[in-house]
Amino acid sequence: MKPVVPQAFFVFFALTIGGVAEPSSHGNATGRIQDGTPPFDLLLKGGHVIDPANKLEARMDLAIAAGKIARVAKSIPVAESRKVVDARGYYVAPGLIDIHTHVFAGGPDLCVVPDVYAVPNGVTTVVDAGSSGWKTFPEFKEKVIDRSTNRVLAFLNIVGAGMMGRIEQDENEMDPAAAAAMIKKFPDLIVGVKTAHFLKPGWTAVDRAVEAGKLSDTPVMVDFREVPGRSYEDLLLKHMRPGDIHTHLYAEHIPLLDEHGVVHDFARQARRRGVLFDVGHGNGSFWFRVAVPALKQGFVPDSISTDYHKRSALLPDAGMLTTMSKFLNLGMPLQEVVMRSTVNPAREIRRAELGTLSVGATADVAVLKLEKGKFGFVDSGHAQMPGNRRLQCLLTVYGGKVLWDPNGLSWPDWRGAGKYKVID
Ligand SMILES: [Zn+2]
Incomplete structure (x- = not known):
């Protein structure tokens, strides 16, 4: 007709x-x-x-x-x-890279669908942070990675079953050789090793993850909690290697600040020796009371990431654009916010071909609008911070294909x- x-x-x-x-x-x-x-x-x-x-x-x-x-x-x-x-009037940035998400299993209350989250946020690459382990990665690949519209990469949990079944306390499941073998089998998809949620005393989880990192020549992402005899200082200065990533930098349970609110010198020392720091916002790991003084003292994150899963998605709304907007409203210039959401995470996962608009690079692009108005942002403690700028994504291009274009x-x-x- x-x-x-x-x-x-x-x-x-x-x-x-x-x-x-x-x-x-x-x-x-x-x-x-x-x-x-x-x-x-x-x-x-x-x-x-x-x-x-x-x-x-x-x-x-x-x-x-x-x-x-x-x-x-x-x-x-x-x-x-x-x-x-x-x-015209918009920002054209490389497709965003979120190196801490949960897009596989980990219990029905945890994971989200990668493309449903990523694409509207201008994110073209999501990295799952240890939801799967050396036993479950093939299932993750088949059920999620191979079916996703956008790029999905993974840090492999040092625990065989990953975060499924909440068995991350079982040292017998932490096998550096098996983890390294799985990483070598899928070098295009697995970018490193993850350890998380280990609550027992001692260094087994961290050290075995680092061992797997050494065997596979990949970085380790560490989710850490202090227990008696296991300090954050020792983690950063003695156990992590240059290029390894501490995630949840501004969590309340991370002693980044001393009793006077000053960033510990050991954290700066760790940065000088090449340890990297990632946001990993999540449900419980981003607190204004830690982030604001740390940022004022110049202790900025190397990478901005969300730890996006079901609980952080609902509140405190930890998506990539919201998290980036928080840093904007905390005084970080937009160029730096973009840098810490594109090229920096690309380098952390050793995928320097991503996160750039270089001629010849894969065409992953985010067109962003910077809205000005009266906004508010919340942290993991559900405290509020007023703000006047907010990022919105108007176009997500992945490998040259338009995946998101709500305004047409x-x-x-x-x-x-x-x-x-x-x-x-
Ligand atoms: Zn996480």
Whole structure:
């Protein structure tokens, strides 16, 4: 059936290919598309590009072809792309990388569906932090990773069954050789080792995780709790290696501050020796009373992550954009917030090819809007902090494909779309 569309729309859309109109202010600037196929599939026009990996922050056009970043330049003609998105007034960042999530088992009250969480948040890579172990990873791969719309990677729990069944206290299940063997079997998917929730005395969990890290040449992510004879200081200075990651940096149970609220010197020492610090917001691990003084003293996180699971998803709403917005409102410049959510986590998991808008890199892109207004944010203790800025994601591009576009920025106006069909 022929749609009823005013003649003017036919004329307007006749100037486009792929069904997406160039924004009206550019509509007549470069004329019609010439014969032949445009070289680019998608052009983000006029956005404020933040690409910390390349120390780039400027108003730029960004073109994508064949799933890769094809060109970043001051001006790319609209005629060179099949689709054009007007990104003026928005920020164009690499797809976000959340290195602490839970997207497999761990009990029915824990995991979330990776793409349902990630894509609306501008996250193109989620890393599951130890929900699966060396016994259960193949099931995780088959049931979740292989079926996810976006990239899912994993830290492998040093405990064989991972977080399933709450057996993370059983030392007999902590097998460095078996963990390393599984990591070597899936080097494209498993980025390191995780230890968490160990409440018994001693260093077995941490040391065996580090041993697995050594055997597989991968970093270890540590979720830690002090018990008598096991101190945070010793963890950072004696047990973790340079490149290993302490997550839950601003948790109330982490003694980052001394009794006067001053960041312990041993934490700075650990940073100097190469230990990395991650947010891991979670249900119980982000407290303004720890984060605010630490940030004031310059003790910033290397990476911003969410520890996203069912409980943290509900309250305190620990999604990536909310967590990034908290840091913005705590005074961290936007460029740094993006850096700690893209290139830094990419390097921590040794995937430097991710988290960048370099030409040739896979085209993972987040188009973000910075909203200004009266907002509030909560921490794990359910205390509140007022704020005036909040990030929103308007477009998530994964490997060149638009996965999230709630405002239809990349879609044609329905009145000129012709006989359109259901989206794929
Ligand atoms: Zn976690």
